[in-house]
Amino acid sequence: MRKLKRQLCAGPYIVWIIGFTVLPILMILYYAFTTPEHRFTLENVLSIAEPIHLKALLLSVRLALECTVLCLLLSYPLAMILNGLKIKRQSFIVFIFVLPMWMNFMLRILAWQMLLSNNGIINSILQALGFSGVSILNTPAAVVFGMVYDFLPFMILPIYNSLVRIRSDVIEAAKDLGASNMIVFFRIIVPLTMSGVISGVIMVFVPALTSFVISDLLGGGKVLLIGNVIEQSFMQGMNWNLGSGLSIVLMVFVIASMAFMNSHTKETEGTAVW
Amino acid sequence: MGKKLIELQHIQKSYNGTQILDDLNIYFNENKFLTLLGPSGCGKTTTLRLIGGFEKPDSGQILFDGKDITMLPPNERKVNTVFQKYALFTHMTIAENIAFGLKISKKSKAYINDKIKYALKLVNLDGYENRSVDSLSGGQQQRIAIARAIVNEPKVLLLDEPLGALDLKLRQDMQYELIRLKNELGITFIYVTHDQEEALTMSDTIAVMNQGYIQQIGSPEDIYNEPCNAFVADFIGDSNIIDGVMLADKLVSFLGIRHACEDTGFGQKQPVDVVIRPEDIELVAPDEGFLSGDITSVIFKGVHYEIEVLSNGFEWLVHTTRFFPVGAHVGLKVIPFNIQIMHKPESSDERAVGLDA
Amino acid sequence: MVKKGIQRIYLIFIFLFLYLPIAVLIVLSFNDSKSRVSWGGFTFDWYIRLFESRSIMNAFYTTIFITLTSAVIATILGTLAAIGIGAMRKKGKAVMLGATNIPLLNADIVTGISLMLLFVRFTRLGMSTVLLAHITFNIPYVILNVLPKLNGLSQNTYEAALDLGATPLYAFYKIVWPDIRPGVFSGFLMAMTMSLDDFSITYFTKGAGIHTLSTMIYTELRKGIKPEMYALSTILFLIALILLLLMNYRSREDQINERRT
Numbered sequence: 001m002r003k004l005k006r007q008l009c010a011g012p013y014i015v016w017i018i019g020f021t022v023l024p025i026l027m028i029l030y031y032a033f034t035t036p037e038h039r040f041t042l043e044n045v046l047s048i049a050e051p052i053h054l055k056a057l058l059l060s061v062r063l064a065l066e067c068t069v070l071c072l073l074l075s076y077p078l079a080m081i082l083n084g085l086k087i088k089r090q091s092f093i094v095f096i097f098v099l100p101m102w103m104n105f106m107l108r109i110l111a112w113q114m115l116l117s118n119n120g121i122i123n124s125i126l127q128a129l130g131f132s133g134v135s136i137l138n139t140p141a142a143v144v145f146g147m148v149y150d151f152l153p154f155m156i157l158p159i160y161n162s163l164v165r166i167r168s169d170v171i172e173a174a175k176d177l178g179a180s181n182m183i184v185f186f187r188i189i190v191p192l193t194m195s196g197v198i199s200g201v202i203m204v205f206v207p208a209l210t211s212f213v214i215s216d217l218l219g220g221g222k223v224l225l226i227g228n229v230i231e232q233s234f235m236q237g238m239n240w241n242l243g244s245g246l247s248i249v250l251m252v253f254v255i256a257s258m259a260f261m262n263s264h265t266k267e268t269e270g271t272a273v274w
Numbered sequence: 275m276g277k278k279l280i281e282l283q284h285i286q287k288s289y290n291g292t293q294i295l296d297d298l299n300i301y302f303n304e305n306k307f308l309t310l311l312g313p314s315g316c317g318k319t320t321t322l323r324l325i326g327g328f329e330k331p332d333s334g335q336i337l338f339d340g341k342d343i344t345m346l347p348p349n350e351r352k353v354n355t356v357f358q359k360y361a362l363f364t365h366m367t368i369a370e371n372i373a374f375g376l377k378i379s380k381k382s383k384a385y386i387n388d389k390i391k392y393a394l395k396l397v398n399l400d401g402y403e404n405r406s407v408d409s410l411s412g413g414q415q416q417r418i419a420i421a422r423a424i425v426n427e428p429k430v431l432l433l434d435e436p437l438g439a440l441d442l443k444l445r446q447d448m449q450y451e452l453i454r455l456k457n458e459l460g461i462t463f464i465y466v467t468h469d470q471e472e473a474l475t476m477s478d479t480i481a482v483m484n485q486g487y488i489q490q491i492g493s494p495e496d497i498y499n500e501p502c503n504a505f506v507a508d509f510i511g512d513s514n515i516i517d518g519v520m521l522a523d524k525l526v527s528f529l530g531i532r533h534a535c536e537d538t539g540f541g542q543k544q545p546v547d548v549v550i551r552p553e554d555i556e557l558v559a560p561d562e563g564f565l566s567g568d569i570t571s572v573i574f575k576g577v578h579y580e581i582e583v584l585s586n587g588f589e590w591l592v593h594t595t596r597f598f599p600v601g602a603h604v605g606l607k608v609i610p611f612n613i614q615i616m617h618k619p620e621s622s623d624e625r626a627v628g629l630d631a
Numbered sequence: 632m633v634k635k636g637i638q639r640i641y642l643i644f645i646f647l648f649l650y651l652p653i654a655v656l657i658v659l660s661f662n663d664s665k666s667r668v669s670w671g672g673f674t675f676d677w678y679i680r681l682f683e684s685r686s687i688m689n690a691f692y693t694t695i696f697i698t699l700t701s702a703v704i705a706t707i708l709g710t711l712a713a714i715g716i717g718a719m720r721k722k723g724k725a726v727m728l729g730a731t732n733i734p735l736l737n738a739d740i741v742t743g744i745s746l747m748l749l750f751v752r753f754t755r756l757g758m759s760t761v762l763l764a765h766i767t768f769n770i771p772y773v774i775l776n777v778l779p780k781l782n783g784l785s786q787n788t789y790e791a792a793l794d795l796g797a798t799p800l801y802a803f804y805k806i807v808w809p810d811i812r813p814g815v816f817s818g819f820l821m822a823m824t825m826s827l828d829d830f831s832i833t834y835f836t837k838g839a840g841i842h843t844l845s846t847m848i849y850t851e852l853r854k855g856i857k858p859e860m861y862a863l864s865t866i867l868f869l870i871a872l873i874l875l876l877l878m879n880y881r882s883r884e885d886q887i888n889e890r891r892t
Binding site: 005006007008009010011012013014016017020021022023024025027028031074077078081082084091092095096097098099100101102103104105106107108109110111112114115121149152153202206207209210211212213216217227230231234240243244247250251254258 | 638641642645646648649650651652653655656659708709711712714715716717718719723727730731733734736737738739740741742744745746747748749752763764766767770774799824827828830831835844845848849852856860861864867868871872875879
């Protein structure tokens, strides 16, 4: 009886989910499969096959993959180093990576734009040191740079959390059984941090795949991502049905890639191939 | 007597400025069950971790089979450890856990499979190969941790309070299991515990430690019957420890009376600790004992009654199989053989005493 | 030693990567020149003008209102929801957690658009729609922060308290609340951070004429950012820094006290 009463606490939330999560998805589904005259159609969804849309989607996937891989490569060693510092107060680490978010991300990216511009600080320093300057602004590389900058904390924190949770006696046990540092890393640390890596990958890949502001800012209008196409069809073209159709495609894509990640990890977890 | 397998010489170790071990000297013989016994913080776990290679001493040497292994990392030592909290690899099956060390030493698949079967049989868990670690109880996890260590055929198995997390019944079962394992494997066990009963049940030799010093080394019988100082007497079993003065050879005075004893060589008017085990005291008629007093509490313990007697301002603890009512006036009797006389420790910190086993 | 040195350098590199743009913005907020590339001397002008600019101050008040209100409502709803979910059986729990993850894992742009479609159909876009949208994406952060704290002993002790005659409210306050308080707190903070930093969802769900700081910056991007904006961000950042440092300090004291008892 008491349990039932406590379950009722979730009541308002359930109403909220139905109203503001389920219903909106139904709305977007409705728009995606109808014409402006409310007739059923597959055209909106299938328009993803149009060259311009397909190109945008493929570019989005490519940049999102690059961003995710870079974030992972930067974060894993960083998380290892942070874990090695043996800081007792883990909240301090979280603090360092959350704090920048209190300054608007567009302004921060704008600042990078200034730093990276042809006569910006970075280039001045590089030239003073005798290197040739870099000019990556308005290229896909700049967009990837901005994404890595914006999403890096979402990769670092889950990996760091999963590293902290590994008990030192498990590492000692592996060494005791003859494992070298290499074997400890690949057979113990990597598998035990897999869950952190996966949530990091999801938390970086999804926003990177669907972002439209960073490409606006750093792409100089030359980098058209699927997010930009959707945004434009809503805010400029006023073609809501098309925008909804493309959004559904994007959603399916996200769900599919997450399902792929999940099935893939279960395989490796069950039978660790030596 | 087997030969010396592991020897620690002049080991010093401190953490953050706190001295844990100070000039520790101890050796472990082949094919024995040796226990390091002491309260928490006495340095027993540090000693074990030094042997396992997880810590390096500040100074001193660790010899294994005569060779210096002081600086050898744990993965190159021929010892294996059973950890207090099992430290199983939760991302692997039971079989993968057990195979871990064997795969590293590149054993053949057939050999590994045989070994897994053998080890699981040895710890009474046949057929558990493909279970996950999380599906096992604490006791079962501990057995797997033991199996994982022994398949590597170490010459020495280190056990760090391995039964500490188990409940009483399981702990007692595991004690017998460990003795059986040790006899079947024919290797040296070095066992760390703070539980005196565990130590007395399983060990061939016990080293009692306190505050970084070894207090006494000996067989369980020696340690129990002839504790060499009040700390050991108090730590092993219950004891009545009374301040006394040695008047002459074989004569001691305590609580205002004189009593015969069998100890000699303490000199005259020497302050000592007088130790009498509760089961060595006999309750008799008031005028037949060396002291008389009133019974203040009686607790039934199954095998015996635990009785407290207040006499001359001292609470005596007595174990007896006869029942006495609370409030009864009784006499206390002890034969001289059962009175142990001990030197007072030189300071409040117990100092190291004779190290010869 | 060499390894330690490389680690240091790497840490500094990442730290610069994260904080260099922030330093740039702070410097620009004191720059007595409208140009973004040249230093024209030190000035407090932008800070003074900031408070005279109606549009910026309006956007600022809107942002603060939405951030605080949505975080408070989301914290209340989310904490209640976490307690309810905690009392559920396995199946119900799985369904609820799945639903909770949707706004977290769904793309911001899709969440924003779907909410916009809903709002346009049933009401008009305005301030309240932004608020509703923010509450929606904030609740999951609260739930995911509170839920782990509920899995401890509190279930049994809560029932024990009821058994000893405590009213449910008193038992909640005395038993459950101290356990979940840190989770509620960090959930609230997380919700506030996410709300403050959000652009996409606000962009799609706001009505004409309403601006939060991020949508304002977005529209200004083409015309050029007013330096007052740098000043305002600097103030916000410093307030956040001080608040977080204070909390860090307080919880350290809590920890020390805990150790003492």
